[in-house]
Amino acid sequence: MPTKQELLKQPIQHIDIKQHNVVALVDAMQHMAFSSRDLHRAASIYERMLLDTDCGVILCLAGSMVSAGLKQIFIDLIRNHMVDAIVSTGANIVDQDFFEALGFKHWIADDLLRQGTEDAMLRENMIDRIYDTLIDEEQLRFCDDTTEKVANSLDPRPYSSREFIRAMGAYLEQEGKVPEKGGVDSIIHAAYQNDVPIFCPAFSDCSAGFGLVAHQHARQDKPKVSIDSAKDFYELTQLKIANPTTGLLMLGGGVPKNFAQDIVVAAEILGNDAPMHKYAIQITVADVRDGALSSSTLKEASSWGKVDTTYEQMVYSEATLAVPLITGYAYHKGAFKARQGKRWSRLLEPVTA
Numbered sequence: 452m453p454t455k456q457e458l459l460k461q462p463i464q465h466i467d468i469k470q471h472n473v474v475a476l477v478d479a480m481q482h483m484a485f486s487s488r489d490l491h492r493a494a495s496i497y498e499r500m501l502l503d504t505d506c507g508v509i510l511c512l513a514g515s516m517v518s519a520g521l522k523q524i525f526i527d528l529i530r531n532h533m534v535d536a537i538v539s540t541g542a543n544i545v546d547q548d549f550f551e552a553l554g555f556k557h558w559i560a561d562d563l564l565r566q567g568t569e570d571a572m573l574r575e576n577m578i579d580r581i582y583d584t585l586i587d588e589e590q591l592r593f594c595d596d597t598t599e600k601v602a603n604s605l606d607p608r609p610y611s612s613r614e615f616i617r618a619m620g621a622y623l624e625q626e627g628k629v630p631e632k633g634g635v636d637s638i639i640h641a642a643y644q645n646d647v648p649i650f651c652p653a654f655s656d657c658s659a660g661f662g663l664v665a666h667q668h669a670r671q672d673k674p675k676v677s678i679d680s681a682k683d684f685y686e687l688t689q690l691k692i693a694n695p696t697t698g699l700l701m702l703g704g705g706v707p708k709n710f711a712q713d714i715v716v717a718a719e720i721l722g723n724d725a726p727m728h729k730y731a732i733q734i735t736v737a738d739v740r741d742g743a744l745s746s747s748t749l750k751e752a753s754s755w756g757k758v759d760t761t762y763e764q765m766v767y768s769e770a771t772l773a774v775p776l777i778t779g780y781a782y783h784k785g786a787f788k789a790r791q792g793k794r795w796s797r798l799l800e801p802v803t804a
C-alpha cells in the first residue's frame with residue numbers, strides 16, 4: 452500500500468488571473484456560438500456591474516471551488532474591490548480556505564484514484580477524496596478543532612456566521628497565519644482586512660459544524676456559542692436596504708444562490724422598495740430538468756421578483772473553466788479601478804473609534 456506521503460505529493464496550485472491577460476480571447480468568443488458566446492456576455496455583464504460604482508457585488512460560492520484552485524481569484528477579487536460580500540457554503544470557507552490558511556494543502560489525485568476503485572485504500576490512509584483531489588483527514592480534524600478553539604474564545608451568545616467568520620479572520624491575524632508573517636493568503640483574512648462580510652447560511656454543514664458540536668457538548672448547560680442563520684439573513688438584507696443596486700456572481704448554485712436572491716423579497720417585507728438584483732451571472736453544470744433551485748434559470752428567478760432580466764446570463768460550464776476567463780476579463784479591462792471598497796462589514800458593525 453502506498454504511504455500517505457507518496458499519495459500527497461503534488462499540490463493543487465491556485466490560478467493567478469493577474470498573470471494571464473484573457474481579454475482578446477474572451478472578446479473573440481463573442482463571435483462564436485453556444486457557451487463561448489454566453490461566457491463573453493457574462494464577462495461583459497460582470498465588467499458592467501463593476502463599472503456601475505453604485506452596485507454592490509455579491510459573490511456566491513457552492514461546490515468545491517476553493518480546493519479546485521480558484522482561491523487566489525477570490526482573494527484578488529476582494530483585494531481589488533471586485534466583490535463586496537460573499538455568500539458561500541461552509542465547505543469553501545472553512546474546510547478549504549481556513550484549512551489552507553492553517554498551513555495545509557489540497558493534493559492532486561492521479562487518474563487511477565479518481566476512478567474510485569482505491570477509495571478503501573485511501574480510507575486506510577485517512578485520506579479524503581473530492582473527485583480528483585485529495586485531503587489529509589487528520590489535517591481536516593485539526594481544522595475542526597481550531598474552529599472549536601475560536602468558538603471557545605468568544606462570549607457565549609448567538610452569532611451570525613458573518614460574525615464568527617470575522618472572528619476566524621482575527622484568529623489568523625493573532626496567530627500570524629498571514630502572508631506578512633510567512634503564512635499563506637486566504638479569503639477569510641483578505642475579507643477581514645477589507646471589511647468584506649462573508650456569510651455561510653448553512654454554517655454547521657462543514658468542518659465548523661464539528662467544532663461547534665464539540666464546543667456545545669463541552670458546555671452542556673452552560674451558556675454557549677451558537678449560529679443564528681436568521682441573523683445572517685437579516686444582516687444581508689440590511690446591506691440590500693442600504694445599497695439597493697446589487698449584482699450577483701454565482702458559482703454553482705445551492706443555498707448561497709437562493710439566500711442571496713431572497714434578500715430582495717426580505718427587504719420588501721421590511722417595508723423597503725428594494726429593486727431586484729440588477730445584474731446576475733450563474734456558472735453551473737446543473738440541468739434545468741430537475742426543477743431544483745441550483746438549476747433554475749435566472750429568468751425563472753425574475754418570476755419570483757428576485758432578478759432583473761436585462762443583465763442576466765447563465766453559463767453552462769464547469770466553474771474552473773469559466774471563472775478564470777470571466778473574472779480575468781473584468782480584471783484586465785480594469786473595470787475595478789474606479790471602485791472603492793464598500794467595506795460592508797463596517798455597516799454591520801459600526802466603527803465607534
Ligand SMILES: NC(=O)c1ccc[n+]([C@@H]2O[C@H](COP(=O)([O-])OP(=O)(O)OC[C@H]3O[C@@H](n4cnc5c(N)ncnc54)[C@H](O)[C@@H]3O)[C@@H](O)[C@H]2O)c1
Pocket residue numbers: 513514515540541542543546581653656657658702703704705706734735736737745746768769770771
Ligand atoms: N466537498 C464538498 O463540497 C463539501 C464538503 C463538506 C461539506 N459540504 C457541504 O455540503 C453542502 C452542499 O454543498 P454544495 O452546495 O456545494 O452542493 P453541491 O455540490 O450540490 O453544489 C450545488 C450546485 O452547484 C453545482 N456545482 C457544483 N460544483 C460545480 C462546478 N465545479 N462547476 C459548476 N457547477 C458546479 C452543482 O451541479 C449543484 O447544482 C454545503 O453545506 C457544504 O458546506 C460540502
